[in-house]
């Protein structure tokens with residue numbers, strides 16, 4: 202388990218396809234509340250914040266997971282009413298994965314079929330000079 206917090210970014214610009222509203226702020230609030238209730242150390246394990254756009258605009262609402270030395274994830278079609286439990290389940294799973302890598306069948310609920318991207322972790326510099334071997 203990593204000691205640095207895991208970051209969860211929620212798009213605050215996405216617009217609901219039906220209502221035209223912006224579900225991001227509501228999703229942030231519900232996600233923070235749910236994480237606090239299921240993870241006693243949520244404030245140090247996860248940082249949830251809003252971001253203007255993550256280029257998944259056609260699949261609102263978009264949520265990303267990122268942590269040091271782990272694959273980053275981008276999910277679309279997240280509903281602040283229906284999908285908080287799946288996001289919390291994935292947050293806990295992501296926290297406990299060594300490299301952040303998992304298959305669709307290993308992810309909870311709706312997150313099995315809503316991944317927009319899985320980005321490998323950045324390589325760790327090989328030497329003290331900060332240069333990365335390619």
Ligand code: FES
Pocket residue numbers: 212213214215216253254255256257258261263
């Ligand atoms: S507006 Fe939400 S990803 Fe672009």
